[in-house]
Amino acid sequence: MTSALSGPLPPTNLRLDALDERILWELTKDARLSNAALAERLHVSASTTHARVRALRDAGIITSAHIVVDYEALGLTVQGLVAVRLRAQARPQVKTYAREVIQLPNVLSVYFVGGSVDFLIHVACTSTTQLRDFVASHLSMDPVVASTETQIVFDHLIGAQHKQGADGLAAMRRALA
Secondary structure (H helix, E strand, O other), X not given: OEEOOOEEOOOXXXXXXXXXXXXXXXXXXXXXXXXXXXXXXXXXXXXXXXXXXXXXXXXXXOOOOOOOOOHHHHOOOEEEEEEEEEOHHHHHHXXXXXXXXXXXXXXXXXEEXXXXXXEEEEEEEXXXXXXXXXXXXXXXXXXXXXXXXXXXXXXXXXXXHHOOOOOHHHXXXXXXX
16 A cells, blocks of 8 residues: 555554554654653553554554744744645646655645645745745746645644543544534
């Protein structure tokens, strides 16, 4: 099984138990947790969490760890989400386009999506003028692009940082009433 943009995906038949899911949830909320702090939070031994985290990495369930950067504190005070629709003739270049765009300055994330647009591109800039120029110069002028639409981000909340409880992944799978 492969993703259109990222290559092979981990097997979907892996059996994770409640402890594996609690480890994943705690690391999703804060990837900086030391192994000792993770073990203490989950009330298990440090050797258990170390072995479990290593197994989750080896299985491809944990692919990396990230930090959240305060871009505003770094002078990048404007963030935008740019919706990009490719020309119909450019459909074969979807993978190439994504690999090129993610390398552009100011690009934080690229999402290949379904619907009326093909990509949502998250960017950080020093000003609305820089955002406008970035979209005009780097995104709109690309010959495979049919159109762009830019939304200014006023605030960005990360779900795992605001949810309480240790059953975050199980809660996400529960049926909605």
